Amino acid sequence: MIEQIKARFTPKQYFVELLFGVVALLGLYLIIAWSSYSPIDSTWSVSSYQPETINKAGFLGAWLVDLFFALFGYIGNIIPFVLFIAPIYFIRTKLVDSLTWTRFSLRMMGFVLMLCGLTMLTALLFSDPVYYLSGGVLGGMLTAWLLPVLGKFGALLLAIALSSVGFVLCSGASLILLLVKFYHWLTIKNEEPTTENSTPVAEHNVQSTPITAEPSAKETRKNDFVDVTHFAKPEIKGLTPKTETQEQVVESSVVEETQEVMPQIIPTTISQATPHVQIESVDVSDFDQTQFDFQLKSDTPLPTVTIHDDYSSLMEKPVELELPTPVVKEESAVDFGQDFPTMPTISLAENESKTAFTVSLSDSPAVAHKDEDDEHFYALQKQFEEREAQRLAEMEQRAKALDAEDLFQNITTVSEREEQPEKQAPVYKPYENSLIHPLLQPTQTHTAKPTTPMPTLDLLDQHSAQTHEITEAEIIETSRHISQKLRDFGVKAEVEDVLVGPVVTRYELALQPGVKASKVTGIDRDLARALSFNSIRVAEVIPGKPYIGIEVPNKHRQTVWLRDVLNTPVFLQSKYLLPMALGKDISGEPIIIDLAKTPHLLVAGSTGSGKSVGVNTMILSLLFKVKPSEVKFIMIDPKVVELSIYNDIPHLLTPVVTDMKKAANALRWCVEEMERRYQLLSKLFVRNIEGYNEKIAQAEEMGLPIPNPIWKPGDSMDTMPPALEKMSYIVVIVDEFADLMMVAGKQIEELIARLTQKARAVGIHVILATQRPSVDVITGLIKSNIPSRIAFTVVQRNDSRTILDQNGAEALLGRGDMLYLGNGTTDLVRIHGAFMSDDEVRRIADDWRAREKPEYIDAILESVDDNDEEAKGASSDGDLDELFDEVTEFVVSTGTTSTSSIQRRFRVGFNRAARIMDQLEEQGIISAMQNGKREVLARRGEY
Numbered sequence: 001m002i003e004q005i006k007a008r009f010t011p012k013q014y015f016v017e018l019l020f021g022v023v024a025l026l027g028l029y030l031i032i033a034w035s036s037y038s039p040i041d042s043t044w045s046v047s048s049y050q051p052e053t054i055n056k057a058g059f060l061g062a063w064l065v066d067l068f069f070a071l072f073g074y075i076g077n078i079i080p081f082v083l084f085i086a087p088i089y090f091i092r093t094k095l096v097d098s099l100t101w102t103r104f105s106l107r108m109m110g111f112v113l114m115l116c117g118l119t120m121l122t123a124l125l126f127s128d129p130v131y132y133l134s135g136g137v138l139g140g141m142l143t144a145w146l147l148p149v150l151g152k153f154g155a156l157l158l159a160i161a162l163s164s165v166g167f168v169l170c171s172g173a174s175l176i177l178l179l180v181k182f183y184h185w186l187t188i189k190n191e192e193p194t195t196e197n198s199t200p201v202a203e204h205n206v207q208s209t210p211i212t213a214e215p216s217a218k219e220t221r222k223n224d225f226v227d228v229t230h231f232a233k234p235e236i237k238g239l240t241p242k243t244e245t246q247e248q249v250v251e252s253s254v255v256e257e258t259q260e261v262m263p264q265i266i267p268t269t270i271s272q273a274t275p276h277v278q279i280e281s282v283d284v285s286d287f288d289q290t291q292f293d294f295q296l297k298s299d300t301p302l303p304t305v306t307i308h309d310d311y312s313s314l315m316e317k318p319v320e321l322e323l324p325t326p327v328v329k330e331e332s333a334v335d336f337g338q339d340f341p342t343m344p345t346i347s348l349a350e351n352e353s354k355t356a357f358t359v360s361l362s363d364s365p366a367v368a369h370k371d372e373d374d375e376h377f378y379a380l381q382k383q384f385e386e387r388e389a390q391r392l393a394e395m396e397q398r399a400k401a402l403d404a405e406d407l408f409q410n411i412t413t414v415s416e417r418e419e420q421p422e423k424q425a426p427v428y429k430p431y432e433n434s435l436i437h438p439l440l441q442p443t444q445t446h447t448a449k450p451t452t453p454m455p456t457l458d459l460l461d462q463h464s465a466q467t468h469e470i471t472e473a474e475i476i477e478t479s480r481h482i483s484q485k486l487r488d489f490g491v492k493a494e495v496e497d498v499l500v501g502p503v504v505t506r507y508e509l510a511l512q513p514g515v516k517a518s519k520v521t522g523i524d525r526d527l528a529r530a531l532s533f534n535s536i537r538v539a540e541v542i543p544g545k546p547y548i549g550i551e552v553p554n555k556h557r558q559t560v561w562l563r564d565v566l567n568t569p570v571f572l573q574s575k576y577l578l579p580m581a582l583g584k585d586i587s588g589e590p591i592i593i594d595l596a597k598t599p600h601l602l603v604a605g606s607t608g609s610g611k612s613v614g615v616n617t618m619i620l621s622l623l624f625k626v627k628p629s630e631v632k633f634i635m636i637d638p639k640v641v642e643l644s645i646y647n648d649i650p651h652l653l654t655p656v657v658t659d660m661k662k663a664a665n666a667l668r669w670c671v672e673e674m675e676r677r678y679q680l681l682s683k684l685f686v687r688n689i690e691g692y693n694e695k696i697a698q699a700e701e702m703g704l705p706i707p708n709p710i711w712k713p714g715d716s717m718d719t720m721p722p723a724l725e726k727m728s729y730i731v732v733i734v735d736e737f738a739d740l741m742m743v744a745g746k747q748i749e750e751l752i753a754r755l756t757q758k759a760r761a762v763g764i765h766v767i768l769a770t771q772r773p774s775v776d777v778i779t780g781l782i783k784s785n786i787p788s789r790i791a792f793t794v795v796q797r798n799d800s801r802t803i804l805d806q807n808g809a810e811a812l813l814g815r816g817d818m819l820y821l822g823n824g825t826t827d828l829v830r831i832h833g834a835f836m837s838d839d840e841v842r843r844i845a846d847d848w849r850a851r852e853k854p855e856y857i858d859a860i861l862e863s864v865d866d867n868d869e870e871a872k873g874a875s876s877d878g879d880l881d882e883l884f885d886e887v888t889e890f891v892v893s894t895g896t897t898s899t900s901s902i903q904r905r906f907r908v909g910f911n912r913a914a915r916i917m918d919q920l921e922e923q924g925i926i927s928a929m930q931n932g933k934r935e936v937l938a939r940r941g942e943y
């Protein structure tokens, strides 16, 4: 050890460091003298004799400080500090090692120039104090000489120039760079300016820090160098590592020879060792990096490169490190090299030989310096390779001696991977006449017709139980921390209860009497910062408890799987008409709501917060519990891909609507349907859908079907009013409501408002989802009719208030974390949304598709306006519908005369089909209705 230390120091270094040490001590002595300076002490400039010296540093200290003041005026104040700080800085940053006489002289000269400049400046700018001149004798003399020659302005300029040049020469730093850094610091771009940052590169370049020395984590960070500390570094035990002395010699020789800066590669210790042979550090110094001091500094942040400690992976993946370019070192105190660092590439790549890896340096275009540099560079590269080969040979021998050849092979041998066959240009088949492509066909899964009455939960994946990874000690520690921090903010509270949930942990606190909960809510962000959490949420009310809750995110978040939520008695045994699972609450209890009671739902949150997954969860819960005869869906999906997975399930009243114009028609149809249902309810003297369905059931039991009381002849082809059937619930789901508002804002708003105001009693429920929680989308009119709301995470408090009328959603954690505001309450419930894969959704949809076919109602998407347009067009065109010819062909060839078959065949609404039938009758193609039937009068070929 001592030998190693000895080897590191040369007599010159000892001497210089000693000298600097003495100067620093002198500086300290002078600082004491300066701090207790008294102008009445007997000193150089004081003629009266004082028997006692007041100065704490005695006569000598008082005398010296006075001398500085007399000679340099105000600038004399800084000299003791310079004498103290400068040597310490030089020793600490090891700049001492690189100090040459030339550089030392330049620095001293710079210092003198700076002194002259600064004393002149103070002499020119400040008035003289009582005891000495403001610029001292030096400044006074210089200004006295120069003022008559240059005038005040010229003297001022000269003083500034002298100070600047002196500073540059003395410190070796670039003035421009310092200004830039200062600017960055001012604008808080440079967050951690360190003294080292201002150190000239050239001086770092020649540092003689031994390359094999393990840098401390702190040093590594401070130096801002490329951190290759994960670089696996095996050293087989028993092999004699190269001594520091050897490295030092090689290092210094090369530095002197090349005068180039190379990146420092800092080796580290491999973490895993084989059972027999302990792997220690890769002696990266053996990689010839020892020949150079690779330390580089740059103002640009360098990436931290992590290379796995597994050598095989290293071999497989060439790693490229982008580093600042070597800067040509000049033997000068001034170096601007670091101002504009350029970037060479260091790549750790495969070598064809048995070399583990090579370090190759290639100049970036910016480095395209001189030819000499290139020569140096190639010479160095060659040297690298030679030494590498030599090193490996030595290692191999040692490994043999240790019987660790296998390990050596692992480490060094580049797996001789077979040459990749050259990539063949892909051969494409031309499209020919068809654009049919197998990948453009919908993926049809043909599920056999299920035998169970309803889909079973087996369609959902089973996931293993997850455990909480929080320990009691952690909980106690956090509780203590929370109380402490609250106290710091002036709130006295003690943690009384802790609830560990799947995503967050809630610390329930009893507040000191008289302390308002809103006081804690007001400091939630500061509290989160103080507790080092991304965000915390303060629950001002915990139902049933006299506490407030502070919810902090768990370190390890669990996923709430849909199956785990549905496979609970709460859901399976629920008697709800329209049960919808949302997820689990903080304590892990499943949360199921009844849409029939909700009765409409607004779901909002920023993009990616989990809305679509949430809406899917709701739909799937209904699909598990409710039959198509009981509930029907109208799905509106402007995003096209979110809900189209449900197309053709029997619950749909119309295919998933992706065209926003048609979506408006669908809403209009819902309003008409609502009105129709209300008429029926009034005729049956019931107040809601439940009462209506009960009456129908009674009538069925009695065997006396109720004729439709609002039917009029012509409404259908029937001659008698058809019997009333049970009404199914209708759930209208809009996945992106803002898109709908964009197409027909006011109209949509009115339709939604009408539906949400009245539709509940007739079994029509609306779920609106939007990722734009702004007041132009979620308008007051809409909000006032939808009291139940779900907020996923939002960006700002305003958004939270728009959705929930209170803060909180901005503190959610995303990915399904939501706040639920139930109908008729102001208490928010935090729920962690259930999650399921797309595959699971597909399986359930397939299961229903295999059970029944949907009965779509075409009229839903037809617009009244369209019909009007068509009607207008028809009358102006001689009263014939556009489809007249086609329908005639159809009627005559098939003999079909029913309006509903025309509706189905030509996908038109009832009104239009009936009108065409009338036209056919007028034209004598079919007869008038007799006994509810028409006959085809025309023969084929006549028309």
Ligand SMILES: Nc1ncnc2c1ncn2[C@@H]1O[C@H](COP(=O)(O)OP(=O)(O)OP(=O)(O)O)[C@@H](O)[C@H]1O
Pocket (backbone or CB within 6 Å): 559, 560, 605, 606, 607, 608, 609, 610, 611, 612, 613, 614, 771, 815, 816, 817, 832, 833, 834, 835
């Ligand atoms: N309950 C959940 N549990 C875990 N992860 C979830 C959950 N909900 C959503 N995520 C994750 O968040 C991602 C985004 O979810 P989702 O597509 O539902 O967001 P969104 O709000 O609908 O976004 P956008 O508005 O952009 O469509 C999902 O792909 C999923 O990875």
